[in-house]
Amino acid sequence: MDTSAQLTPYELSGKKETTTYNQAIQYYTDLIKNFPEARLLSYGSTDFGKPLHLLVLSADKNFDPVKIRKDNKRILLINNGIHPGEPEGIDASMMLARDLLTQKALPKNVVICIIPVYNIDGSFNRSSTSRANQNGPLAYGFRGNSKNYDLNRDFIKTDSENSQAFQQIFNTWQPEIFVDTHTSNGADYQYTMTLIPTHKDKLNPILSSYLTGSMLPSLYAGMKKLGYEMIPYVNSVEETPDAGITGFLESARYSTGYTTLHNTIGFMPETHMLKAFDKRVDATYKLLQTYIQVVSRDAEVIGENKRKADLATAAQKEFAVDWKLNSTLYDNIEFKGYAAKQKPSEVSGINRLYYDRNEPYTKTIKYWNTFEPAVTISKPIAYIIPQAWEKVVELLKLNRVTVQRLQKDTEIEVETYYIADYKTAAKPYEGHYIHSAVKLNPVNQKIKFYEGDYVVYANQPVNRYLVETLEPQAMDSFFNWNFFDSILGMKEHFSAYVFEDTAAELLKRNPELKEKLEKEKISKPELAKSAAAQLDFIYKNSDYYEKTYSRYPVARLINDTQLMLK
Structure with a gap:
């Protein structure tokens, strides 16, 4: 086999250019011709009209996700190019797939799934200027997709076809571990790679214990050994990191916040924008290698933890749906940065910030990373959803939520919410005037539901998705994303x-x-x-007042009522 034919466009460019979408798909198409352990699949569509591809690497040539899970193998899903201006993962994954195949280094107990380019739309919108603070490559894609959505804010509202296709992939393959590759913005410091894991306080306790006690220490130690010492994502509390950093609380709109709802441990590696592009790609390659090693090493415990977490979630009664940072608890961590200084701006003449790379330092800084529940709700026995709200039901089905339907018109005693108060953003965010600070007035009522209305029991492994989308007070609930805004307007009044x-x-x-x-x-x-x-x-306060005004249409079944279902 011609070795040069296996070089990626990134390598052929002298490690200065990132691969285009067409080059990536062609590369993988050519690669799988020579290796029966690899298969390139396609799912759904995207807003750009092209399907979402998935490269699957399986040592025993098994590409059936149901059989893979039955055989007790782990599934690692790697997502690239959600922000195509941050393309390191696109190039690193191509080299990694090739090397695993040519070196016959695929693990026996882990199936590796790679989305070559998620935001296909944005990858076609190439320039060398959209990320003004970034050091290479020569050209790259744009953050927004063809509808100008940031796809890393679209995992709940699902306005894009891309999100639909991703959720199809995710819920078909059901990975235990998920990695979404990125490039950072922000302060300057010595590290090439930083890391955002699924937040430990939001994750199921069984998974959280493994993440903090075993997986994260292994990732940090492994990368340090490979020459890329890591630090948590530098989310500075002030303009520079010197005053400390906080953990990143990824709500369900983000990829790793979404995967948390399914008891999948997620990671968002963020290479540093100012480091050389080839170093960023190399760090990403080595981190992906390290993930594979750790997941293979811990395959049994990862699988058992996921099984236990799913059982616990199905039985769980109380759910935190909003969170707040505990500002009194922090760790002291070692941080390798550069001295932050001021000098007169050549533009304005006013003092400006700069980092002096001639003055590197190592110092101890504070790291606040404890989040506590701000709102907790008790799950109902079931949610009842009128069939008019079809998009809600379709998204539940896409996320493996089991739904049933009433066989006949039935009057049911339920708890309903009246929306007592809420705040709405003054400007649109990702196509929505998003709500927040929702206050509810719960009322027990007998309501007539109709044949075909949906009943969704809250006894499922996907309870987190169910609760955090259907409870209005959840950070990224369907209500907050404007799915139900029509209920907020009165239809009748009086003269x-x-x-x-x-x-x-x-x-x-x-x-x-x-x-x-x-x-x-x-x-x-x-x-x-x-x-x-x-x-x-x-x-x-009379019967003339419409009972449905501001009444949230999804009802909560509190009493264990026998219902005729189909």
Whole structure:
């Protein structure tokens, strides 16, 4: 076999250029012709009209994910080019796949899955200027896809076809370990590679214990031995890292936040933007090698941990759905940086920050990395979803949530939420005016549901996905992403001159309503001065007021009611 034919475009360019999408797919297409242990699959579509590819490397030539899991093998999924301007993983994965195949170095107990380029759209939008702070390569793709979405914010709302295809891959293969390759922005320091793991406090405790006690120490030690000492992602509390750094809390909109909902341990390696491109690619290659070694070494325990975590999640009753940093708890860690200094700007003449690479330092800094639940909810027995909300149901199905349907129209005693308050962003974020700080008013009601409405029992290994999408107070709930905004608008009201007589009659017939109004007038003097406000109060406390206004449509089944389901 011609060895030069196996060189990647990156290598052929003298390690100055990153591979284009077409080159990557052609390279993998040629590679698999010579190796029966490799197969290139395609899934769904993307907003660019091309399918999402998946290279699968399997030592025993088994490419059936169900049989792979039955054979007790681990699955490692590597995602590249979600931000195509951060392309190190694209090139590193190509060389890694080739070397594993040509050197017959595939592990027997791990199947390696590689998405060559996730944001295909953005990879075609090439330039050398979109990442103004980055040191190479000569040209690269753009962060946004063809709809201008940042795909690393799209794993819950799923506005893109890319996200649909990724979730198909993820839920078909169900990896125990996931790696999403990136390049950082931010401060300057000595490290080429930094690391964001799935946050330990959000992860299932069984998985978290293994991650912090075994996997992370092995990754850090392995990379140090290979010449690339790592540090946690440098998320500075101030302008420079000197005052300390905090852990990164990846909510479910992010790839590793999404994988957490499925009890998959995720990692976001971030190479440093100012290091030479070839060093960044090499560090990524060596980190991916290290992942393979650790997953192969710990294959049995990783599989057993995942099994236990899934069982625990199916039985779990309380779920944290929002988090806050504990600012009183921190570790002291060694940090290798550069002296941060000020000098007059050649642009403005005003002092500006710069890092002096002639003054490297090693010092101890604080690392805040403990997050605590800010909102915790108790799961219901089941959620009931009217069939009108089809996108919600389709996403649940895509994520392996088992759904059933009512066989006939049924009145059911449920807990419903009325949206009492919320904040909405003033400007759109990723195509949405996202909600936050949701306050709820829970009410027990008998509601009529209809044949074909969906019943989703909360006794599943994917409970985390179920709860964190359907509970409105969750950071990245479907409600916060505007899936249910139509319920926030009233459809009926009254004409005051007509309702005056109706309101008077209501007060005569209902002494309790009259007493309630009088108490409200005493507690709120402005109400006593406003005829319109008093009419509105009576209206909202009468049967004329629409019961569905601001009522969250997904109901919670609290009592173990026997339902006829299909």
